[in-house]
Structure formats: structure tokens, C-alpha cells
Amino acid sequence: MGGSKIHVLMFPWFAFGHMTPFLHLANKLAEKGHKVTYLLPKKAQEQLENLNLHPESISFNLVSVPSVNDLPAGAETASDIPISLSSSLASAMDLTRDQVEARVHALKPDLIFYDFAHWIPEIAQRIGVKTVCYVTVSAATVAISLVPGLISSRDGPKTEDELVIPPPGYPSSKVVFYRHEARTLLFLSLPFGDGTTFYERVIMALTKCDAICLRTYKELERKFCEYIESQYQKKVLLTGPMLPDPDKTKPLEDRWSNWLSVFEPGSVVFCALGSQIILEKDQFQELCLGLELTGLPFLAVLKPPNGTSAIQEAFPKGFEERVKDRGVIYGGWIQQPLILSHPSVGCFVSHCGFGSMWESLMSDSQIVLIPHLGDQILNTRLMAEELKVAVEVHRDKTGWFSKESLSHAIASVVDKDSETGTFLRKNRQMLKETLVSPGLTSCYVDNFVEELQNLVHTNSS
Template identity: 45%
Template sequence: MGENSLKIVMYPWFAMGHLTAFLHISDKFAEKGHKIFFILPTKTQSKLDQFNLHPNLIKFIPITVPQVDGLPDGSETTADVPFPMYSLLRHAMDLTEPVIEGFLRELKPHFVFFDFTHWLPALARRLGIKSVHYCTISPASVAYLFRDEPAADAFLEPPPGFPPSAISLHKHEARGVDWINNIKEFGNGMKFVQRVLMAAEECDAMCFKSCNEMEGRFCEFLEKKFKKPMILAGPVLPEPPTSMLDEKWAKWLDQFKAKSVIFCSFGSEARLERDQFQELILGFELTGFPFLAALKPPIGAETVEEALPEGFKKRSAERGAVHGGWVQQQLILSHPSVGCFVTHCGWGSLSEAMVNECQLVLLPHVGDQPINARLMGGDLKVGVEVEKGDEDGLFTREGVMNVIRLVMEDGSEIGKEIRTKHAEWREFLLREGLESSYFDDFVHRLQRLLEH
């Protein structure tokens, strides 16, 4: 390792979206010669090995997830448990504090990167290590959502001093944020929002995967609020996959003309109610375009097949596929036949979509996703959001069809505008040297933190 190279411990929240986001940035550090120690649950390592592009510099440190009453045996990540059990998983991570302290004492890193383990900054400070809250959500989302409010209605509008923006929440979304914020954490009595605020207030710096050009104004707001550096790592684009698209999907997509296929994926966790699942795929059918939907089975169903509307499979056999398992999203998005991406607006999925040519249809579910949808659709104008009921949050098949046609067909003015804006942002994000210069500055700012 060089004289200025860093030693960094990564300890992300045990959710696949967080683990992969931390591993992507670990790859970028390793590319520049820095050493990473990546703590993760034992059985999860095999799922992440393929994304470790620098095994000589990124060392996985597997740990056993402690047993907690009520947490099913063998549970390691959020993929193993339903949402109401997430607080039990967070408590299990809290119980690892003595183990993490042992690792930090032994490894003596310059930094520890974390997200939900609110106790890490105090532990790191005692050991003379800098703690960095690496946020897997956008600066806009943190700026809007990280606040403890007395009632749900407060979330309908941004907090005081929030930069000018199209971002606000609908009533059903505000209720959802309020509910998540007020979940009582198992084992310590604090609310979830107190956990995330403590993590933000106690750390030495907060870091994001974003650019000043896109979200600089939200970072300025956060620097004033938390009185600490907000450091942007740039776009942190995933490396092009080294694998090929599965033959099954490559063959299926190859039969359709360029930019004609709708691809829909809602990430590893989102599950719709059965009636909304059916409205969504019936909306795809109504468009007349071919479609590939990679969706988890709806709530109450074991498989996607049992939840399909009557006669749907027969009617759409020639041009529609609904798949309940994992697919290679990055490779599908870049396939020439794909012209539209219907997304739940997870920050990772949007990053992948922004550097591809398919048009964006925004259908957010929970948490930070509505903020991302307003940022993309309202502020940046690179996608169009499907309309939902303000109170009940329900969408219709006609609503899905209309927005897809709007972005796919050449005649609409809105479609033209979002195609132009998306192309401009894509060109910017892929500009030669942009990512590298952002990351060099990111490392430089981290090194400056060590001087204080």
C-alpha cells in the first residue's frame, strides 16, 4: 500500500441494497489502491463475491448474526424476514458491538463507514478512528426525511430552509414516513428516527453517491443542519458486468424490435398487494408493447403465477413475461430492445437507469422512493410518475398505460422533453474523467478529515 493509501472498515445495514452499495464504493476505493475490510453476514458472502472486483484489496470479514428472540434462526438480511421484523435485525446488529470493537482494535483503520449502527461513531471516537455515515439514499431524501415530527401531516411539506424543489409528499406517503420514523426499536426503546438522527449527528462526516450538479443544494442544506462535511463521491457507477445475459432472457428480448420492450423491476424487497400487482401487469398489457416484469409475488401469494389475472397468461403469451425470481437488471436495461424502465425508484436502480437509454416510468413505494421520484420527475425532468390516489396511494391500469405510452411514443411533447433531458444527464454522467475526478476529490477530502 502507498504512503497515502487508506484503511477502511465497512459495516453496512444487512440489506442487499445497502451491502451492494457499500461494495460498489469499496471497489472504487480499491481501484485507487486503498485497503477495505468488509464486515458482512457469513452466508451472504457467496452472493457478493461476484461484485468484489479487487479481492486482493477488499477482504470480506464474515460474522455470525446474533440470535434475538423472535428473529427466525439463520436470518441474516432483510431478504430473510418481513418488514415488521427489521427492528429485530437492527437489534441483532447492535449486539455485535463487542465483536466490531475487537475488529477495529485489531485492524486500526483510518475510517469506519456505516449507516444504521448509531453506536459506531462513539466507539470509533474512543479508538481514534473517524466515522463516516455513508448514505445509500440521496441527499434530497436525507434532507427531507431526517426529522422527528409530531404528526404525519408535517411531512406533506419540506422542512424550513429546504431548497426550492418540486419535492413534497402525498398524504399516504407522509403517513408511511411517520409510521416508519416512529417504529419502536427493539431492545433500546428509541424510535427509528432517533436512531438515524443520532447516526447523522454523531459521525465525523456524511457521504453520498451523487454530484453537485444534481444535488449540491441539498448538501448545503444538510451541512447547515448537521454542522459537518457532506462529501460527494460522484456517480459511483457500477462497473459493466463481466457476465453475459442469461440465454433465456437474451433470446426472449432479441425477438423484439429496438426500444420496444417495457422492463419492470421493483428491487429485492418491494411486494405489492394482489389487486395492485394485477393492475400493474394489466396496464402493461393495455399498452400493446411487449413487456418483461421481474416482480416478487404479491402479498399473500407464494408465486407470481398464482396471482396472474384470469386469462392473462394466454393473452400475453407471445409478448409478455412475468418472472418471480432475480434477473440481471443492469444487462437487461442495456439490451437494445428495452425502451422503457418501470421502476420503484430505489436510488441504486435509478443510478443504473440514468446511464442507459430506456425511458423512465416512476412508480415509488415507500421510504425515500417518493422523494427520488419527485427529484427525477419534477426537478430533473428525466421521467414521468404514475398517478396515485392522494389518500389511498392506489394506481390504475389506465394510469400505468397512459404514462408508458407518453414516454414511449414519439408524438408527445412531455415524452420529447424527458427524452432530451435524460440524454443530457446520461451524457454528463458518462463524461470521460467525471467519475474519476469526483472520486479523487472525495478521497482528498477524507484525507483532510484525518488532519483534524
């Protein structure tokens, strides 16, 4: 590629769901010969170092995270605290402003990438540096819940009935919240740091930047990206999903490879709900019983439910004995992309976090979705209702599902004679062929870098 080489400074929110995509983007920029300085806490560096594929071009620069309010001593990332303390972590992040400002003045980068640190543009403008707000959730999530005017802090928190109504001009009648899910948006009006709500912080971050950057393809979310651009009246840049290339030096662990290989191709149900979801004990048991009810072999990766220290404590009575030859519930870390690519896996039961959503689309497995958090719900509607490549598990009025509804959803996509399964498989395969077509990812990266170079040029002209 032509154009001058640029130096990018990155400062993501102190959560691995944000820091990891920022690092994947840094790797892509480094591949093109650009320099990245990545600001992060020490604990995060220790966990992310192995994902830095270009240490000669990507330098980690540590910031010291102060302890504030009820933040536990030594807490530096969202994984160190319960979600209820996120506001305190935001306050601690804000207190690193002097450190960040000193680095910006010393390094004088061409661009600064950030997300929740809404004060970054104020620092950058003083020395003429352009800023990019990099959003790591889906465009649909931003379009329905993070556009100007949705919530007024002067009016206080809105009701669930008001929150469930999409903003004017929102481009979809399918990617929406249902009435009983509106409460998942109430966090927008809660404090997030000192003196701001979550909504106000993100709106300021998106309003003050020079360009908005989204981690998606227009092939999936074109109309949502265009809506965001119209709402904020500024350029929206797309990177593609920024998934890391498979690490071929680390094959699937023998314990899982050997276990999966016992079963027929496409017969195993793989269930994973991500690192944040901790179920109640009765929910955990219903999920276990639903997997058992399918009669299929299954591997589920779940956190120990609330009130327990190990998953075995929460198993339904007699469960282990009944499924010992075909079912495993595992409480540790697992190589999810490699599991999904194993020929024995034919169905992926997922919470539809953004990373898992992309991984499911790149696999050959049928997709069953049981979302929990707000953005997961919207990702699910995008997959199940808009793109029609997945099925969502039916929930009752309590917001949870029964073992029968989970088993039914799985059967509807894996049964060989299922019209639903055939329809979804065809749609998913067509979409996958588009997403993995030769040159698509590199084209997005090339165009993205060119846009960044143009942004820097307008800064210096």
C-alpha cells in the first residue's frame, strides 16, 4: 500500500472484551508497517502479551490504575471485579488522565484510538492529533441504544416502555428489544464513573471524535452503519470483524480432540456462554437438563453458578451418571474456534457475544442462541430475524427458558428432515462464502488504513 506510515496510540476500556479487539486491530495495522503504542494496566499486559504478534511495531505502555471508592486493592480490569463495581473502575480510569496526557505529549502520535475515555479528544485537540472512537460491539447495538437524544439525563431514567421504542428512523423492525427485555437498557442511565451516566459517557465519546470506527462488515450491517453515520454526522469507518488468524502452532488439546473424535461427524452439540455469564443454580440445571434431553452428545463450557465454587456442586440429581458416556460440562477455558472447527461438532449453542457471533458465522455448525445481555440480544435478533442464519431459544415471561424449549430449538436445526434446519443451513453457508471470500478481509483493512491516512493528512494540511 502507498501512503505514509502512521503512529497510532490506543487506550481501550480496561476490560478484555475491549482490549483484545483493540490488540487484534493493532496487529493488522502493524502488518501494514504502522506503529502502535498501546496503553494498558500491568495485569492486562501479562495476559495480552502472547496476542501481540508484532512486538517490534506494537509497544505496550503501562498506566497505573489507582484504587478508588470501593474498588478492591489491586483491581485493574473488569475481570478483577463484579459488574456492579464497573462505575468505580471507570472512575479509576478517569484518574489516569494525567498519565495519558503526558504520554500523548511525549509521543505525539498521528491518531488516538479510544472508547470509554471520553476526555481523550480534549487532550488530542490541544496538539492537533485526530481521534477515532473504536466501538467493539455490533453496529445494531449502537444504532438502537447509543445515538443522541435517546435518553435525556435531565429527565432521569426512562421507563421500560419508553426504552423499548427504537429511536426515530431506526432502520429495522426485527433487530429490536421485546417488552420484557427493555430492562437490559436501564444501565444506560446508571452512573459510570464520577459525574456521568454510561449513556452520557459513550455519547460524548462518539460525538467528540473525528471518526467512528466499527468492527463489522457492511455485508452484515450496512443499514445500521449508515444510520449511525447520519445520526452523528461524521465518517464511520469499518474494519471487518478483526478476528485473529488461527494459531496453527497450538492444535486442539488432546483431551478434547480424542473425546470429540469418538462421535459421528456433525453430531456433537457445543455450548458456551462466554466469560461473563454466571447463571443461577436453577438456570444452570435447566440448561444441563435441556442438553441431556436432546439425546445427543454434548460439550458445555459454563461458569460455576452463583453460590457454588465448582460446577459439580450444581449438577441435577443423577445427571453425571446419566450422561457420562456422551456429555461433559466443563468449567475451565477452552479453545473455542478449534472446537467449532472440529468435524464432530454440528451445533453451537451460544450467548451471541460479538466475538462468538463472528466465530459461529465462520464455522459450519448450526447456531442456537440464548442471549443474556443487551448487545447479545440485538446480535441474536440480527442473526435469527434479519439474516435468518440461526434460531433463538424461546423464553417464558420470566425471561428464562425451559429444558424443553432448549431441546426443541436444537432439534429444529440438527434433525436431518427439519425444514428449518435446511433453510438456516443454506442461508448460513451462503453468508459464510461471502465472509470468507478471498481478499475480503484484506480489502477492508487496506481501505481502513487508507481512510486513516486521509484523516491524518487533513490534520496536517
